[in-house]
Amino acid sequence: MKGFFKTFLASLLAIVFAAGGLALFIVVLFGMLAAMSQPVPQVRDGSVLVFDMSATVQDRPVGMTRDAIIDEAIGGKRQRAFSLLSLKRALIAAGEDDRIEGLLLTGSFSVDGYGSGFAALKEVREAIEAFKESGKPVAAYVVYPSARDMYVTSVADTIYMNPEGVVSDTGMSMSYPYLGGFMKKYGIGVQVTRAGDYKAAAESFVLEGMSDPSREANAAVLEDFWAEYLEALAEGSGIAPERYEAKLNELGMLVAKDAQELGLVDELLYTDELIAKMQSVSGVDEATQSFAQTSLDDYLLESVRPEYSSQGFVAVIYAEGSIVNGEGEDGQVGGSSLAREIRKARQNDKVKAIVLRVNSPGGSALASEVIQREMRLAKEKVPVVVSMGSLAASGGYWISAYADKIYAQPNTLTGSIGVIGVFFNYEELAAKHGVNFDTVKTTEHADFMGMFRAKTDREMELVQRQVDLVYDSFLAKVAEGRGLELAEVAKIAEGRIWSGVDALDIGLVDELGGLGDAIAFAGEKAGLGEAPAVMELPRAKNFLDELFKNVSQQTADASANVALQPLVDLYREASEMTARFNDPKGVYAVLPYTVSID
CATH class of the missing domain: 3.90.226.10 (2-enoyl-CoA Hydratase; Chain A, domain 1)
Known part of the structure; x- marks a missing residue:
């Protein structure tokens, strides 16, 4: 239903504009903005910084788009996104912030477009390591962690897992659609040329599977990526790469008990038990009976500001x-x-x-x-x-x-x-x-394109x-x-x-x-x-x-x-x-x- 209202409001705005109703549109716009306005969040003294990773980490700065405004106006939950540079700076700054007592990682990364790639997450991981250098504790709580989540959370001092959780890391793969059969079946002609034996960019349109050169190159890249991933897990948990790989081959997916026995997570506990653990770090929030906390989203709003310089x-x-x-x-x-x-x-x-x-x-x-x-x-x-x-x-x-x-x-x-x-x-x-x-044409190749x-x-x-x-x-x-x-x-x-x-x-x-x-x-x-x-x-x-x-x-x-x-x-x-x-x-x-x- 929210999807319907989102489309309806977007269409309504377009109709208003098409009708030349600029004044009415401005009224609608400011009404939406007023509905969304919230008090500026405050960073709580003595709190745990909570990094809900349920977001996309993108390179470019994050802005407020039309869809995001409509989502919030109708009470929806918009897709969260962090810009890599702002996220890193906030995590590093929090390590030096006397108001922050520790860091808790929760949630699971989402992938939107080219966001949340492993190279970007490596920088997030390094920023958390910089936070740890302050001596403040870093904990993680996972339920159904992906490989991306484990790659980042492995740097935590302590990793907690829901007793009914599952590690949804089954290994790395590269899978691509091949449309050669589809194109032939429906009569869509595809003609390709290329320079480079490994240049596989046209394969997906004309073949029904990977060529040998493409398979060779993909396998080599995947091997390097997998080795770097296993090394990161080993650094955080002490699990030998060959042991972790053997367990995945044996069990496919690791349930919470498997993950604990392997040393991938430290302790199994439910949310209420996690809250008790966090209260020992930041104290009790009397209003919510939870632990004193500040969300990373709020921390970003306060700590990240445009930079000024007279030097350039x-x-x-x-x-x-x-x-x-x-x-x-x-x-x-x-x-x-x-x-x-x-x-x-x-x-x-x-x-x-x-x-x-x-x-x-x-x-x-x-x-x-x-x-x-x-x-x-x-x-x-x-x-x-x-x-x-x-x-x-x-x-x-x-x-x-x-x-x-x-x-x-x-x-x-x-x-x-x-x-x-x-x-x-x-x-x-x-x-x-x-x-x-x-x-009809004037030259032999006039209709060439x-x-x-x-x-x-x-x-x-x-x-x-x-x-x-x-x-x-x-x-x-x-x-x-x-x-x-x-x-x-x-x-x-x-x-x-x-x-x-x-x-x-x-x-x-x-x-x-x-x-x-x-x-x-x-x-x-x-x-x-x-x-x-x-x-x-x-x-x-x-x-x-x-x-x-x-x-x-x-x-x-x-x-x-x-x-x-x-x-x-x-x-x-x-x-x-x-x-x-x-x-x-x-x-x-x-x-x-x-x-x-x-």
Whole structure:
């Protein structure tokens, strides 16, 4: 029912705007804001900081969007999200805050888009370790913890588990949909070209399973990620990696008793027993009969403030999502929009260095080149550093190659230096339904880019020429940007993916480390010290910004699209796999799918 009201209110706002009722809209808006207004939360003296991990950890700043406002206005619970940088700073600050007596980790991470990847969670884990250095206790309470949860909570001093809980870590896997059979069955033609034996980005459209090169590369990356994960568990619990792996092979999933016997958790107890444990740390809250506590959400509101500096800033610019041509939408990296942010930063005299945080599978080769051009221009003026998140592959590597220094985590997925051409056609599908296309044209290939017929062998040769040219350019840029021999780059390219560990060994990255390390290096190189003031770009989106930016378009389209909006939203989600394929030449530097490692 809340979903219905959410759609209804969104549609109502659009109708109001389409009717030109700006005044009425403002009344509605301020009514919603007034309904949502809450007193500013206070950090309680002598309290336990409670980090409910039931949220997505994303790279870019978190804003208040239209959906979030409507959710809160109708009493719903919106999807929580933390920005990585703010979350880290809050956890570290809490360790030095005399009002905070300890830290409790609860809940289970959610994954939205490219958020909550293991590389980002490694930085969260390190921030909790920094909190521990204060000498304050860190406890965790888990019920159905995932691998992501165990990866972070393993750093706690004590891990409690519900007696009926289950550890939902069964090992890591990489699974992808292969649509070759589907395309054939429904008459959707797919023609592909590629440069690089490991460049598997088109496989999912034409094959019914993994190719041997793709399986080889995926298995190698997964092995590195799994080793890093087991090492983290061993560090926290003392469980030998081979013993933990053997138990998973034997039991599949660990129930609470198994986890305790193995040493993965310390004690089994229910929520009321947990409260009693926490009361011994912070005392009793007489009003609630619970323990004195402050939520991390409230702590963020008080402790995280915009930074000011007379010396200058390090601009942290986020490239999170698929790289697409043009402006891009929410969750995408628009070539034009991100290039504009980099250009504004390099033209801002207050910006003394730039850190590009990349969490992207790549996408349009043209859009990647537009972004890279601005990176190269920025490097002529200020130090430019790249921090790779969980995913910085293909076009994500393209935009990184010229940085002064590249940081990656051991569990970053990067590389995939290769290029593909992908073309869909609906000739057979249309014919099955009695639809035929007829064409007149001035030149032989005038209808070359149309989707109503398959391309001829000659036309595919022309596409391959484009792909080869872009691939050669990609190799040359990596060689120049990284200071490597072209032949050396060619050997490690071929579209193959690499873990951060292997990428360091072969020269694709300079150092293992996170966003904080990249900011500290940039600050030092710019003469601002290792803890510089930071300016985050693009700024967090909010409802009013999006509304007034797009008001003319909404006015024109709302009356026609309001009723169809739920279907449009559903279509957008269903077509995420192909949404990134908007390069005008049909040439892409992109991973084949959204990589999910669970």
